[in-house]
Amino acid sequence: MQTLFPQIKPYARHELAVDGPHVLYVDESGSPDGLPVVFVHGGPGSGCDANSRCYFDPGLYRIITFDQRGCGRSTPHASLESNTTWDLVADMERIRRYLGIDKWLLFGGSWGSTLSLAYAQSHPAQVLGLILRGIFLARPQEIEWFYQAGASRIFPDYWQDYVAPIPPEERHDLMGAFYKRLTGNDQIAQMHVAKAWSTWEGRAATLRPNPQVVERFCDPHRALSIARIECHYFMNNAFLEPDQLLRDMHKIAHLPAVIVHGRYDMICPLDNAWALHQAWPGSELQIIREAGHVASEPGITDALVRATEQMARRLLNLQPDEA
Known part of the structure; x- marks a missing residue:
């Protein structure tokens, strides 16, 4: 079973001003001459952490992590202004251009998979x-x-706490009710x-209850950006046309890809990954048999680290004992 690489410190940090009020936090770690990879975090609104760069062999990869608009160390915090999928694609x-990278590998989970597909x-x-x-x-x-309805039947106890701040007469449109308050x-x-x-997200994210994951989601700074930005995006169907990502798969069908998905993912059910795989022969x-949604579950971590090693061998033409 593969585990994360040891934590390392970035060798460079950048603050990149983009549109309007937004300034993005970007850092680089690993090997400056290595295979460029960008870690695309989830949410939208979550941000990166010290483990984000630990899925990659630092001797082989030039690891780029960045906090998307409004979250993590990017500023202003939890801002919805000029914050859409296509703003993030442009970011x-x-x-990429600011760092002088010609081509890079995309590594994204949950919302990060959405944004990675839109960018690609x-x-x-x-x-x-x-x-x-x-x-x-x-x-x-x-x-x-x-x-709104679905996962509520799997976790009725957690769901009760999720809807508790919303009056019963508004629960027919939970997204709208949360958006009004957020x-x-x-x-x-x-x-x-x-x-x-x-x-609600933190509780549903793992196959087995994990207080550390829930605590991370509930941190007030992170909770505000996750809730505000996610609700903003989902009120607008993530600023995508219907089935856009599946419709446009022909544009990237030639690219190599590894898709990792937990069998018991209750946030993003497995049929999402199945539909993408069917559109991407x-x-x-x-x-992953015994896993839910988050990357920190052992089976998912193992698969992701193996995937980065496999991709390095493929893209750098290394022999197995070199990666």
Whole structure:
């Protein structure tokens, strides 16, 4: 069973001003001359952490991590202004050019898989390949499943706490009810619903209860950006046309890809990964038997680290004992 590589410190940090008020936090670690890979975090609104760079052999990879607009160490925090999927795609391209990278590998999970697909379909000539986990295609039925009706039947006890801040007469449209409070002027109400939103996600994210994952989701700073930005995106169908990511798979069908998905993922059910794999015949789908959604579950971590080693051998033409 593969585990994460040891934590390392970045060798370079950047603050990159983009549109409007936004300044992105970007860092580089590993080998400056290595295979470029960009870690595309989830949420939207989550941000990177010290483990984000640990899926990659630092002797082989030039590891790029960045916090998307409004989250992590990017500023302003939890801002919805000029914050859409296509703003984030443009940001990734700005980062690539700023760092002088010709082509890079995309590594994204959950919302990070969505954004990675959107970027790759917009800039296929700049992509070496993709490693994707916990596939989320941002279709209305996926949003409905987790935030309105579906997962509620699997976790009725957790669901009760999720909907508690919303009056019963507004629960027919939970997304709209949360959005009204998350964008309102009452900061106490805003924080209250943000915590309920993020706690629901943290509780449902793992196959077995994991207090550390829930605690990470419930951190007030992170909870606010996750809830506000996710709700903003999902109110707008992630700024995508219907089935856009599946429709446009022909643009990247030639690229190598590994798809990793937990069998018991209750946030992004397995049929999302199955649909993507069916539209991408050249991709490799790995269904992890005893896992839910998060990358920290042992089976998913193992598959992701193996995928980065496999992709390095393929893209750098290394022999197995060299990677």
